[in-house]
Amino acid sequence: MPTPLRIAVLASGRGSNLAALIAARDAGTLPVEFVLVASDKASAGALRLAEAAGIPTLALNPKSYPDRPSFDRELFARVAASGADLLVLAGFMRVIDGAVVAKWEGRAINIHPSLLPKYPGLHTHRRCLEAGDAEHGASVHYVTAELDGGPVVAQARIPVGAGATEASLAERLLAEEHRLLPAVVGAIACGRLRWNGEALFDGQPVTTPLTVAQLS
Ligand code: GAR
Numbered sequence: 414m415p416t417p418l419r420i421a422v423l424a425s426g427r428g429s430n431l432a433a434l435i436a437a438r439d440a441g442t443l444p445v446e447f448v449l450v451a452s453d454k455a456s457a458g459a460l461r462l463a464e465a466a467g468i469p470t471l472a473l474n475p476k477s478y479p480d481r482p483s484f485d486r487e488l489f490a491r492v493a494a495s496g497a498d499l500l501v502l503a504g505f506m507r508v509i510d511g512a513v514v515a516k517w518e519g520r521a522i523n524i525h526p527s528l529l530p531k532y533p534g535l536h537t538h539r540r541c542l543e544a545g546d547a548e549h550g551a552s553v554h555y556v557t558a559e560l561d562g563g564p565v566v567a568q569a570r571i572p573v574g575a576g577a578t579e580a581s582l583a584e585r586l587l588a589e590e591h592r593l594l595p596a597v598v599g600a601i602a603c604g605r606l607r608w609n610g611e612a613l614f615d616g617q618p619v620t621t622p623l624t625v626a627q628l629s
Contacts, residue, residue, distance in 0.1 A: 414533040416578055417444045417445050417446045417447045417496050417576060417602065418435070418444065418445045418446070418497070418498050418499055418598075418601065418602040419445070419446050419496055419498045420434075420445045420446070420448065420497055420498065420499045420500070420501055420598065421447075421448055421450070421451065421492045421495050421497035421499075421500050421501070421528065422434065422447065422449070422450045422451075422459070422463075422500075422501045422502075422503050423450075423451050423452065423488075423492075423500065423501070423502050423503070424450065424451075424452055424460075424493055424502075424503050424504045424505055424507035424588075425452055425453055425454050425457055425459075425504055425505050425506040425507065426454070426457055426458060426504050426506070427457075427458040427459065427504070428450075428457065428458045428459025428460075428461075428463075428503070428504065429504075429521060429587060429590075429591065430460045430503035430524060430590055430591065430594050431450060431459045431462055431463065431502055431504075432462055432591075433536070433591035433592075433594060433595055434447075434503070434594060434595055434598060435447070435462065435466050435468075435618075437599070438596075439449035440601060442595070442599065443595050443598060443599050443602065444453070444596060444599075444603070444604055445508065445601050447463070447468040448468075448495040448496055448497050449469050449470070449491070449492060449495035449497060450462075450463035450468050450469070450470050450471075450503075451470070451471040451472070451473065451488060451491065451492065451623055452470075452471070452472050452473075453472075453473060453474070453475050453484075453488075453505075453506075453507055453517060454472065454473040454476065455530040457472070458577070459503070459504070460472060465517060469495070471491055473488055473491070474489060474622065475507070475550040476511075477618075481508075481510055482512070482513065483513075485509050485510040485512070485513040486513055489509075489513050489514075489516070489517070489627065495531070496567070498520070499520055499522070499525075499598070499601055500517055500521040500522075500556075500564050501521075501522055501524075501598060502521065502522065502523035502524070502556060503524055503594065503596070504524075505523070507598070508560050509556070509558075510558075510595075514556055514557065514558050515558065518555070518557070519555060519592030519606060519608030519609075519610075521555065521556040522553055522554065522555055522556060522566070522598075522601075523554055523555075523556050523561065523563070524551060524552070524553050524593065524594050525537070525551065525552050525553075525554065525561045526538065526551050526583070526586055526587075526590065527540075527541065527544070527550065527551070527561075528548065528549065528550040528551075528552060528568060528570065529554060529565050529568075530562075530565075531546075533560055533562060534560060534561065535563035538547075538579045538582040538583045538586070541573065542573070542577065542578075542579060542582065543580065546573055547570075547572065547573055547583055548570055548571070548573060549567050549570070549571055549573050549584055549586060550569055550570040550571060550586070550589070551568065551569050551589055551590045551593055552565045552567070552622065553565070553566055553567045553568075553570045553593060553597045554566060554592060555612060557571035558562055562585065564611065564612055564619070565597035565622050566606065566612045566614070566619050566622065566623060567593060567597050567622050567623040567624070567625070567628060568593075568623075568624070569586075569589035569590070569592065569593040569624070569625060570589075571585055571586055571589060572584065591623075592625050596625045596628040596629055597623075597628060599628065600614070600623075600628045605628075606619075606623075606628070614627075615625050
């Protein structure tokens, strides 16, 4: 058996994307070992999910640090100490210091609820509705210093449809996120998706975001 990819997950909230990763691991379809789930919120549901799954957890309070870089340095030092090969940001709602994140180039991915480069930041579902878009979606990208700005490797798309609300869009999209993120992590775990100064899938540069079907 090849060594499973060691992953650390950062999450600020409920943790449904973390739950999807754990479920895929438990189903035997995702060859990963969870080495750490860390949060900037001690009350995050993601931490409770991790505890229940027997995964080491860490909560660090940003208010205990003099500034953002100090917090980020400590958090990422703890991630590095966990032995993670890959860092997965799954609902981690903080901007990360550029110098800190630079050390994780090609080893950290983030899931974001929009068709990037559209709508980085917050309130993506509302902004999609306000723009009158026919289509919405979620993206997984490699993390860079720019907020939600690194190279996109995969996307899932849904039609907005008549009568969609912010809540209904968020709910429908979340179901897609729960397929997309495990598919991307799985492709990294089996070596089909890798970083060599740029994202490569089956040895070819990723010029158009991959779909779940392509990744599976
Ligand atoms: C997800 O929709 C994720 O795409 C989003 O936060 C939510 C976390 O949900 N991430 C961002 O907005 C990052 N910019 P979860 O805690 O249930 O996985």
